[in-house]
Amino acid sequence: MQSLPVQFTALMEALLGHEFPSFINSLDSQITGLRTNTLNISPEILRELLPYQLESVPWSKSGFWISEIDDVEALPRPGRLPYHAAGLFYIQDPTAMVVAELLQPLPGELILDLCAAPGGKTTHISSLMGNRGTIIANEIHPGRVWELAENLARCGVRNTIVTNDTPERLSQRFGPIFDRVLVDAPCSGEAMFAKSETARREWSMKLVESCSLRQSTILEQAANLVRPGGILAYSTCTFNPIENETVVARFVQNHTKFRILDGKQLPGSSNGRPDWLGKESAFREIEYAIRLWPHLSPGDGHFVVVLQRMPEESYPGKKHAGYRPCPKPEADIFADFCNENLRVAQSKVSGSAANTGNSISLLNRNEAMVELQNNGRIVLVRDRLYLIPEIMPDLAGLRVIHPGWWLGTIRQGDHNRFRRFEPSHSLAMALKADDCVRSTGWRNSDPEVIDYLRGKTFPSMGEKGWVLSTVDSFSLGWAKRVGNILKNHYPRGLRWN
Numbered sequence: 001m002q003s004l005p006v007q008f009t010a011l012m013e014a015l016l017g018h019e020f021p022s023f024i025n026s027l028d029s030q031i032t033g034l035r036t037n038t039l040n041i042s043p044e045i046l047r048e049l050l051p052y053q054l055e056s057v058p059w060s061k062s063g064f065w066i067s068e069i070d071d072v073e074a075l076p077r078p079g080r081l082p083y084h085a086a087g088l089f090y091i092q093d094p095t096a097m098v099v100a101e102l103l104q105p106l107p108g109e110l111i112l113d114l115c116a117a118p119g120g121k122t123t124h125i126s127s128l129m130g131n132r133g134t135i136i137a138n139e140i141h142p143g144r145v146w147e148l149a150e151n152l153a154r155c156g157v158r159n160t161i162v163t164n165d166t167p168e169r170l171s172q173r174f175g176p177i178f179d180r181v182l183v184d185a186p187c188s189g190e191a192m193f194a195k196s197e198t199a200r201r202e203w204s205m206k207l208v209e210s211c212s213l214r215q216s217t218i219l220e221q222a223a224n225l226v227r228p229g230g231i232l233a234y235s236t237c238t239f240n241p242i243e244n245e246t247v248v249a250r251f252v253q254n255h256t257k258f259r260i261l262d263g264k265q266l267p268g269s270s271n272g273r274p275d276w277l278g279k280e281s282a283f284r285e286i287e288y289a290i291r292l293w294p295h296l297s298p299g300d301g302h303f304v305v306v307l308q309r310m311p312e313e314s315y316p317g318k319k320h321a322g323y324r325p326c327p328k329p330e331a332d333i334f335a336d337f338c339n340e341n342l343r344v345a346q347s348k349v350s351g352s353a354a355n356t357g358n359s360i361s362l363l364n365r366n367e368a369m370v371e372l373q374n375n376g377r378i379v380l381v382r383d384r385l386y387l388i389p390e391i392m393p394d395l396a397g398l399r400v401i402h403p404g405w406w407l408g409t410i411r412q413g414d415h416n417r418f419r420r421f422e423p424s425h426s427l428a429m430a431l432k433a434d435d436c437v438r439s440t441g442w443r444n445s446d447p448e449v450i451d452y453l454r455g456k457t458f459p460s461m462g463e464k465g466w467v468l469s470t471v472d473s474f475s476l477g478w479a480k481r482v483g484n485i486l487k488n489h490y491p492r493g494l495r496w497n
Contacts, residue, residue, distance in 0.1 A: 004193060005203045011240060015276060019295065026295035027194045033094040033299060034078055035120075036062040037155045038127045040474065041088045049083055049444075049472070051075055057298065058267040060097040062127065065298045082449045085494075086474040087155040087429055092120040095191070095292040095299030098266065099184060099235045100124035102290065102306050107132035109179040110391045114167055114222055117144035119151035121184055126157045134389040135160040136178075138170060149401055150494065153426035156475075159389050162401040167221035174393055176224060176309075180231040183222050185215040187236040187243050191301035194294070208242050215247045223255050228312035232258065235304045241276035244291075244303040248272075249283040252307070261306045263290040268297025272305065321394035326378040326385065329419075330410050334378070334385055337408075337421040341437055341466045379403070383410045385421070405430070423466060425477055425491050433473040438462070440469050440479070440486075452476060452488060455495040460486035 004027070013020045034054070036043040043062050047054055052075065057063030066078075078084055078091050105111055105125045113122045116137035125135055137152065137160050139145040145164040152160055163170070188208045192199040219234060226232045234251075236243055252258055263271075272289030289305035326334075379386050381403060388404035395403060408423040433439040442449050448458060449471050460467075460481050467486060469476045478489040 004200060007205055008190065008193075008203060015241070015273075019293075022295040023293065026293075029294075030194055031065045031067055031094070031298055032078060033057065033092050033097065034064045034066070034089045035060065035092045035097055035124060036064070036089055037087055037123065038062050039131060039156050040086070046083075046088055049088070050078075050081070052078075055298070057094045057097055059269075060094075060101050062124075063092075063094055063097045065094045080496075082444060082453065082471045082476065083474070085154070085453055086471055086476055088474060090120055090123050090151070090155065092124070093191075093237075093299045093302075095294075095297065095302035096120060096237065097124065098290065098292060098302060099182065099233065099304055100128060102263065102304055103180055103182055103231065103233045105129050105133075105180055108391075109133045110177060110393070111135045112170070112174075112178045112181045112222075112225055113137045114170070114181060114183050114218065114225075115139065115185060116162075117141060117148040119148045119155075121182060122148070122160065123151060123155045123157055125182070126152075126155070126159055129159065131157065131159045133159055134391040134393075136163060136170075136393070137161070138163045138165060138167075140164065140166055145401055150491075153406075153424075153429055154494075156426075156430040158387070158405040158430055160405075161389070161395070161403055163395070164399040164401055167218050169398060171221040171224040173396070173398055174225055176227050176230075176315075177393060178225050178227060178230060180233070181222050181226050182233045182235070183215075183218055184235045185211075185218055185243075185247075187211050187215070187238040188240070189237060190239045191237040191294070194300060208238075208240055211238075212242045212247055215243060216250060219247065219251045223251070223258065223309075226309045228309055228315040230309050231261075232307045232309065233304065234307070235302060237300065237302055239293075239301060239303075241273060244305075245272050245274070245277050245286050245289065248289065248305050248307075249277055249286055252285070253283065257310045258307045259310070260285045260288045261308055262288045263304070263306060266290065266292070266297075268292065270296065272303075321392045321396075323377060323379055323388060323392065326380045330380050330385065331378065333410060333419055333421045334407065337423065337466075341423075342431075343435060343437060378407070380410070384408070385410065423478055425489075425494075428468060428475050428478045431468055431475050433468060433470045433475075436466075436468040438465060438467040438481070439473075440467060442469070442471055444471050449476070450496070452479070452490060453496045455488050455490060455492065457488050458486040459484055 036046045052066045054064040105128050107129045116122045117139040122137045139148050149162050188211050189199040270291045272286040274286045292302045294301045385407040386404040406424045406426045411420050411422050452469050464481050467479045469479045480487045
């Protein structure tokens with residue numbers, strides 16, 4: 001590793017004392033974390049499929065870590081495995097996995113991930129919820145929000161709304177309705193020094209102070225979004241107390257309705273440090289925060305604190321937004337697609353008095369498709385069909401990327417006739433081989449798997465129509481058999497070089 005910023009090393013030596021040499025040495029070793037996407041596979045089966053010697057992450061049942069891979073030719077990087085493209089795991093630092101575990105999301109809740117890109121914590125939250133309930137995953141950066149959306153699609157996440165807006169506008173729009181709010185705050189990234197030359201080069205005390213002010217501003221807005229009795233979690237991937245203990249102490253002292261919950265003692269963890277607060281050192285509750293250090297536990301390092309808003313008897317509860325149900329012509333087009341390509345016993349548009357609008361009733365053994373009736377409502381947004389979640393806040397006036405699970409697009413045929421439904425990648429990634437009438441049946445060792453991920457087409461005999469491209473029955477994306485050709489519909493922006 002290139003040299004660290006002088007001010008940083010001086011600060012850490014003063015803070016850590018006799019632990020400083022071990023801390024500095026730990027920055028020279030890199031490990032890779034893999035979190036099982038339990039929406040698709042169990043940790044036990046994933047361990048059998050992957051070619052690495054995996055160690056369990058002590059604070060996450062779905063987490064593993066591996067030492068740095070030296071022989072790239074013998075063992076490919078995790079991101080170059082087809083199983084990664086199939087959404088079986090997420091590459092995530094082990095210490096970052098602690099955040100969703102401490103947030104403790106529950107199925108059926110309404111949750112906000114305020115600074116969500118690239119999606120590691122959102123996908124973890126969704127897996128802990130079993131795709132039940134609603135997550136609003138917000139990312140203010142207009143470029144990073146698309147990376148967030150891609151990762152949610154790859155992992156088969158179905159219960160998430162993706163927005164691209166400011167915390168201030170979200171606070172004004174929603175108010176205190178969320179059961180849990182996560183602020184994984186933008187920070188100076190000191191825990192990234194081992195992996196990122198950019199983080200080391202851009203670091204300065206001015207950046208630290210700037211991040212601290214920004215973090216406090218975000219927390220101010222987040223406080224307005226937590227319902228009475230709800231949970232607010234704050235986390236960073238940096239070490240200095242200015243962005244951690246100081247930010248939290250300042251927030252709690254200015255918001256008497258919030259209290260810090262006593263954090264769990266985790267293997268290799270340490271407590272927050274009130275003695276690092278200076279004039280605010282009397283704030284002893286900061287000891288309830290959790291610190292994970294690279295010299296004490298596997299991973300780069302993280303800071304997490306969980307707060308609760310005091311309950312109030314007058315809480316009005318969540319409000320559901322009105323919605324315009326999918327018009328019958330478009331619903332029928334989608335039903336035709338399901339009949340022709342998915343294993344359904346019956347497909348119809350139902351509009352009974354018990355329903356607030358049209359919904360696709362699919363009586364089949366596909367859990368993802370059953371959700372179209374049981375756990376949500378189908379809407380048409382311009383030319384796209386979405387399944388909006390059961391808990392649907394009013395999104396009016398916000399910059400919305402996806403208002404729910406994107407199912408696909410209604411395409412116009414020649415001369416605006418013969419409209420058809422084109423399924424989305426996010427629909428494919430929520431399916432398995434047995435859910436579809438046609439699938440490729442490829443195994444991981446088959447050369448067609450890599451060729452598909454590179455965007456190639458294949459000669460293919462058989463029934464025409466949409467085909468689910470799979471590796472060991474796990475979805476990679478769509479293909480379409482036209483004549484004797486299997487056309488590749490893997491998204492161009494995701495294709496391998």
